[in-house]
Amino acid sequence: MSTRSxxxxxxxxxxxxxxxxxxxxxxxxxxxxDPVLDYDFKSGHTGTASADLMLDYLERHALQVxxxxxxxxxxxxxxxxxxxxxxxxxxIAIGEHIRAVxxxxxxxxxxxxxxxxxxxxxxxxxxxxxxxxxGELEATALLVPGHTPxxxxxxxxxxxxxxxxxxxxxxxxxxxxxxGGDAHQLYRSMRRLLALPPQxxxxxxxxxxxxxxxxxxxxxxxxxxxxxxxxxxxxxEDEFVAMRKARDATLEVPTLILPSxxxxxxxxxxxxxDDNGVAYLRIPLNALPLHR
Numbered sequence: 001m002s003t004r005s006x007x008x009x010x011x012x013x014x015x016x017x018x019x020x021x022x023x024x025x026x027x028x029x030x031x032x033x034d035p036v037l038d039y040d041f042k043s044g045h046t047g048t049a050s051a052d053l054m055l056d057y058l059e060r061h062a063l064q065v066x067x068x069x070x071x072x073x074x075x076x077x078x079x080x081x082x083x084x085x086x087x088x089x090x091x092i093a094i095g096e097h098i099r100a101v102x103x104x105x106x107x108x109x110x111x112x113x114x115x116x117x118x119x120x121x122x123x124x125x126x127x128x129x130x131x132x133x134x135g136e137l138e139a140t141a142l143l144v145p146g147h148t149p150x151x152x153x154x155x156x157x158x159x160x161x162x163x164x165x166x167x168x169x170x171x172x173x174x175x176x177x178x179x180g181g182d183a184h185q186l187y188r189s190m191r192r193l194l195a196l197p198p199q200x201x202x203x204x205x206x207x208x209x210x211x212x213x214x215x216x217x218x219x220x221x222x223x224x225x226x227x228x229x230x231x232x233x234x235x236x237e238d239e240f241v242a243m244r245k246a247r248d249a250t251l252e253v254p255t256l257i258l259p260s261x262x263x264x265x266x267x268x269x270x271x272x273x274d275d276n277g278v279a280y281l282r283i284p285l286n287a288l289p290l291h292r
Contacts, residue, residue, distance in 0.1 A: 002157050002158050002159070003025070004024065004025055004026070004136075004137065004157055005022060005023060005024055005025060005134075005137055005156070005157045006022070006023055006025065007020055007021070007022045007159060007201075007203065008020065008021045008022075008057060009203065009217050009218070010050065010053055010054055010057075011207070011215050011217065012036045012038075012050045012077070013215075014038065014050075015036060015076050015077040015206075015256070016076075016206050016207060016208055016215070017034065017036050017074075017076065017077050017205060017206055018034070018203070018204065018205055018206065018207065018215075018217040019032070019033060019034045019035045019036055019050070019054060019080075020032070020033040020034065020161060020203060021033075021054060021057055021058065021063070022134065022137075022156055022157075022159075022161075023061065023063050023134070023135070024134055024135030024136050024137045026135060026136045027064075027135030027136055028061070028062055028063050028064060028135070029063070029064050029065075029066045029134055029135030029136075030058065030063040030064065030065050030066065030134065030135075031065070031066060031067040031068070031069055031090075031134045031139075031154075031156070032054060032058075032065060032067070032068045032069065032081075032084055032090065033068075033069045033070075033071070033154065033161050034069070034070060034071055034074070034079075034161075034163065034205050035050070035051050035054060035068065035079065035080035035081055035083075035084050035268075036050040036051065036077045036078070036079070036080050037050070037051060037077070037078040037079060037080040037083055037263070037268060038050050038051075038078075039077070039078045039256065039259060039260075041255065041256065041259070044281075046078065046270070048080070048083055050080065051080035051083050051084055054080075054084065055084065055087060055088065058088055064088075064089075065084070065088045065089055065090035066090055066091070066133075066134055066135065067090055067091055067093055067132070067134060068081045068084055068085055068090045068091065068092045068093070069093055069094075069152075069154055069161075070092070070093070070094040070122075070152075070264070070267075071094075071151060071152050071153065071154070071161065071162070071163025071164065071205060072094070072095070072098075072101075072147065072148050072150050072151040072152065072163055072164065073094070073098060073101050073102075073105075073148065073150065073261055073264040073265050074164075074260055074261075074264050075178060075254050075256070075257040075260055075261055076206070076254045076255075076256055076257070076260065077256060077260055078256070078259065078260050078263045078264065078268070079260075079263060079264045079267070079268035080268060081267055081268035082266075082267060082268035082269045082270075083268065085268075091123035091124050092122050092123050092124075092267045092268070093122060093123060093124040093125070093126055094119075094122050094125065094126070094150065094152065094267070095125065095126050095128075095141065095143060095150045095151070095152040096119065096125040096126060096127055096150075097143070097145065097149045097150035098119050098122065098125065098150045098265070099117055099118060099119050099125075100149045100150065100180060101148055101149060101150050101179075101180060101265060102115075102117035102118075102119070102265045103117040104179045104180060105179075105261050105262065105265055106265075108179075108284055108287060109262050109282045109284060110282070110284075111262070111271075111282075112271075112272065114272075115266070117265075121265070121266045121267040121269065122267045123267075126141035126152060127141070127143075128141070128142065128143035129141070129142070129143075134156065137156055137157045138156075138157070139154055139155060139156040139157075140154070140155040141153075141154055141155075142154070142155060142160075142192070142193075143189075144162070144163070144165045144189035144190075144192060144193060145182070145185045145186075145189060146165065146174070146176050146181060146182055146183065146184075146185035146186025146187070146188070146189045146190075147163070147164045147165055147174040147175065147176060147178065147181055147186060148178055148179075148180055148181060149180040149181075149182075150180075151163055151164065151165055151189070153165060153193060155196070158199075158200060158201065159200065159201040159202070159203060160193060160196060160200055160201070160202050160203070160221075161203045161205075162193055162202055162203065162204055162205070163204075163205045164205050164206060165186065165189055165190060165193065166190055166193060166202065166204060166224060166228065166231070167204050167206060167207065167208070168204060168207055168209070168216055168217070168219055169219060169223055169224055169226075169227035169228045169229065169232075170209075170210060170213075170227070170229060171207065171208055171209070171210075171229070172228060172229045172230035172231070173186065173190060173228070173230040173231055173240075173244065174186065175244070175247075175248045175251055176244055176245075176248060177245075177248035177249075177251070183240070183241040183244040183245055183248075184237060184241055186244065187231065187237045187240045187241060187244075188237070190231050191231075193221070193224075194221055194224055194225050194231070194233075196221050197221065198220065198221050198222035198225070199220060199221070199222065200220060200221045201218060201219075201220055202218070202219050202220055202221060202224060203217055203218055204217050204219070205217075230243065230244070253288055253289070257288070258281075258283050258284070258288070259281045259283075262281060262282060263281075
């Protein structure tokens with residue numbers, strides 16, 4: 001366990017999402033990873049209870065935020081990045097291939113002409129292998145496509161934050177059937193992460209626990225290589241791809257995919273308000289496949 005940094009996870013039971021604050025002891029500088037903006041699907045109301053837990057933690061530990069890091073444009077929750085930035089600052093960052101995701105979903109939603117799929121909604125776009133700092137902590141952004149074309153993992157002080165690429169060993173791996181997803185790429189991305197030193201701590205972005213355990217989000221590379229039900233050592237690419245495609249064919253569309261992505265490609269900014277002062281989310285009809 002590192003004596004230079006602390007990582008605190010925040011589990012959101014409504015979306016099964018885990019957000020993180022990781023901070024440097026020497027400087028008390030911090031990064032926030034994958035924050036959640038609450039959204040009530042029935043009423044259309046947004047809320048900040050999940051993000052406010054993170055704000056309370058930041059204030060209680062007197063932390064200054066350098067970065068708000070997104071691992072990808074999530075399909076299962078709205079991003080709280082903009083809300084947090086407005087209160088504590090920090091640069092909102094994501095991988096540079098978010099441009100491809102934006103281009104795809106600008107067409108799906110027929111977004112306003114002023115929305116440009118150029119990544120400019122974010123403060124920084126990481127390249128694969130790019131190094132950056134959280135206070136005095138060295139960090140590296142790793143491109144891990146497959147779940148989406150733009151997924152990133154963040155390696156920080158002997159730990160890696162893997163987003164949706166891998167889950168806990170008894171849950172397995174991310175789906176690869178979203179637009180731009182690719183099971184072959186996903187396999188190679190997972191093996192890239194599993195090539196990190198065995199003692200590397202791994203933090204996942206979601207947990208969907210079986211009935212016999214509570215939610216969890218911390219494991220290691222060694223545990224994943226030994227125990228991950230989808231991609232443990234010995235599982236080859238073709239075997240994994242066949243399993244992933246068969247499994248994805250049975251999965252329902254995520255409940256919040258349509259409201260969430262149009263917010264998340266804007267770095268957590270809600271769509272611009274109409275002339276009546278109300279912001280609207282767009283729901284494309286008959287555009288996504290039904291549950292098969």
